[in-house]
Amino acid sequence: MAALNRSNYDWSSTVIVKATYMPNTFINIYAAVPAFMVSGTILYVSLSTKTLKGQFKIPIASLASCSLFAASARLLFHLWYLWMHFTNAEVNFVLCSVLRRSYDHGQTPRIFCNLVESQEKKGVGMQATAEGAGNMDIMFANIDMSIGTRQLLNGTNLPIVYGRRYGLVGRNGMGKTTLLRMIACGQLPVPSNISMLAVEQEVEGDDTLVVDSVLACDTRREDMLRRRKEIQDALEKSALPEDERNALSEELVKVLAEMKTHEVAKAPARAAGILYGLGFTREEQKRPTKEFSGGWRMRVALARALFMKPDLLLLDEPTNMLDIRAIYWLQNHLQDWASTIIIVSHDRSFLNAICTDIVHLHSKRLDQYRGNYDTCEKAMHEKLTQQQLEYGADLQRRQNNKRHMGDIRYCQPHAAEYEELKKAQKELKVPRPDKPQVIQFTNGEVLQNPVLQLDQANFQYTPNSPLLFHRVCIGSEATSRVCIVGETGAGKTTLLKLLLGELKPTGGYRNSNPCLKVGYFKQHRVDQLDMGKSAVEVLKDKVPKKKDEEYYAGLYKFGIKKPLADQVVSTFSEGEKSRLAFAIIGMVKPNYLIMDEPTNHLDVEAVDALGYALNEFKGGVVLVSNDERLISLICKELWVVKDRTVTILEGGLEEYKKHVYRQLAL
Known part of the structure; x- marks a missing residue:
């Protein structure tokens, strides 16, 4: 036994x-x-x-x-x-x-x-x-x-097979992040023989060097290094008795053997390789963590998790903190991951590249599909088609039963048969696809070209700071579809602010159409919403002097309906907050859209809906994004920000990918 x-x-x-x-x-x-x-x-x-x-x-x-x-x-x-x-x-x-x-x-x-x-x-x-x-x-x-009185999952099951990579998908507000946190905090207990890490918050900013912060998370390695030093220090004492010296020598041999098994000597190089892949240069790895922003410290937290190689790795929207170069490196790294991963992500391309299984959260249950996201989407469509066929056959059978029941209802010998048929005549649930996601920007006045130009533009934040842009010459037209890519820190957001006029070039010129009316989605705009007010009240504050019907109609265009429109924003999911930010932009009826990372809090279907909405928009669009799906949907012109200038890449995203792969030697 x-x-x-x-x-x-x-x-x-x-x-x-x-x-x-x-x-x-x-x-x-x-x-x-x-x-x-x-x-x-x-x-x-x-x-x-x-x-x-x-x-x-x-x-x-x-x-x-x-x-x-x-x-x-x-x-x-x-x-x-x-x-x-x-x-x-x-x-x-x-x-x-x-x-x-x-x-x-x-x-x-x-x-x-x-x-x-x-x-x-x-x-x-x-x-x-x-x-x-x-x-x-x-x-x-x-x-x-459940969250409050709202039930998100009801008696559902989630089997996890070791070594597989699961993508957890579903619409905003369905509970993906909540489920991941329940696993991470132990509310859904994991066996104690399984090591688990969740990347949820940034590392603390202090005097610890970036590379040392990664190495320090391996406490076993730290213990072995400390014990080796203690033994070596003890052996250097000349007055040590012979028997103690022999015992310490034997222990040192064991510690050194254990260090070799644990590959302690290779750890610094491995940590440096992970940090480089996530965007840290060799010089940046030797700087204190306190010198980096929260986004960069989140990368350090991700590097620590990758360095530790847990049996179960939980990742919640890992691409939000990364540029395209780092995303491609992470994709390649996780494809060779030997243990189990559960990922929440809105990035279809990322899910397709990594996942071996998809878990779809909907209708208070979890459905599993083998394969990546595209395979899952096809399987879901086939499943729905089969359910609709079965529904039609079942409906016909019930109609036949109903006629037969009418024939035998008052016939005593068939009473038992009648009761049996009556029990079978339960109401059928019609299988229907999820309603398409709604995002619709209201069109403003159509502009005449040219619309926006930077001519020989230079920029630096202070006279003593480094020159961020040097002699930049770019322009966009009334119906442009421009996507801006580049590594974090290259100046993508600064470029948007120069185009907007929020920042003025320190050299050269900015020219704009006098009728230009820009709708600007800031990268952290969601965090600036008033969490204590309802969506309608927020809209009234941002765009006053309109009728209530107009506010509700404006929210409806972005999928925010009653009673959600009357709820306080603090109860919204991150994706719903993004939709509210879109609704504020839509209410001003812009003729030009400038967006900085608009997909960060959307689900996979909402990213598609945003892409379709931007294509339907009659004005111009300039956006910064690391989402390959959105770029492929709308991009007609790709701007690459690098080395203090902006280059228009004729080959588009595919050409940029080749450049990144060569740089990473993938």
Whole structure:
């Protein structure tokens, strides 16, 4: 009998542990009984059959049948055992896990599951570990998740197979980030033998060097280095007794061997490589963390997680903090990731490049699909089509039943049949696709060219600061679709402010159409909304002197309907706050849109909706974005900000990708 290691679990909260185990011997005995019965019957029938010369012979087919039935009976018994001892949710996970492990290695299935249930304030989680404590698969079962009175998940299951990369997708406000945080904080408990890291907040800004901050997160390495130094310092003492010196020497040998196994010597180079991939130059890696902004310190936090290589890595919108170069590096790095990842991301291209599975959060449940996001989208469409066909057939069957019920309703001999049909006539739920996301900018006055120009423009923030732009010559027209890319810190946001007129060139000129009316989406505009007011009240403050109907209509164009429009902004998801910021822009009826990272808090479908809306907009569009999908949807001209200038790249995004890959040597 396998022993249940109770010390592996946190018993600080109310926890129930169940263990189910059936030794191979019992399975063999019980499976053999039906096998011998069936085989004996076939043998008896075979011996009772006369051949042409009146002799009795055993056909070869009978012997083959005996073996076949024995194997089949044994397999059927395993399936029956699973069905009897586990709930349907557990069967789906355990059956897959057990059969994969057993038959891939030519072994008989053996079942050993620890089912841990823990009820928390927000939800209920269950985890299962199959085939002993060394297994790294996780089963979150019967998850209930609510925010206030709003239920987000109702009794759903989430099986996680070790080594797979899961993309968690769904519309804004469905609870993706909340679910990730429940796993990270232990409300959905993970087995203690599985190490887990979630990148949620930036590292503290202090005097610690960036590279040292990454190295310091490996406490085991730090302990070994400290112990080695302690032993070496002790051995340098001349008055040390011989027996103590020998003991310390032996311990030093063990510590050095452990350091070699842990690859301690390679750690600095590995940390430096990760930081370089995320955009830190060799010089920046040797600067204190306090000299960097919050966005850069988030990159340090991501570097620490990648350096530690946890068994379960949780990433919430990792591309929001990265430029395109760093995103491409991270994609390449995670494609070779050996352990498990769960990612929340709005970036379709990122999900397509990394994910082996997609988890779709909708209708208070989690649906899983094998493959990347595009594969998932196709599978969801096929599933909906099949459901609609089944609905049509079921509807026809019910109509036939209804006519038959009318015929037999008052016929006593058919009373039981009538009641049976009546129970079957439950209301059908019509399978419908999710309603398309709504984003629609109101068009202003159409402009005449030229619209915006920078002519031989120079810029520096102070006379003593470095020159950020030197002799920049660019221009955009009334219907331009310009996307600006470049590494973080190259000056993309500064360029937008020069185009807007918020900053004035320190040399050269800015020219603009006198009828220009810009709608400007700032990168951190969402953070500047009044969280204590409703969406309608925020709109009234920003764009006064309009009727209530106009405010509600303006919000409706961006998917904010009643009663959401009357709720305080603090209850909004990040994506809903972005929509409110779009609605403020839409209310002023601009004829030109300038946007700085508009997709950061949107879901995958909303990014598509934004792309379609920008294409429908009659005015010009200039935006900074690292979202490959949005760029591919709208971009007609790509500006690359690098080395104090702006270059128009004729080959577009594909040419820029080639340049980045060459730079990263990928």
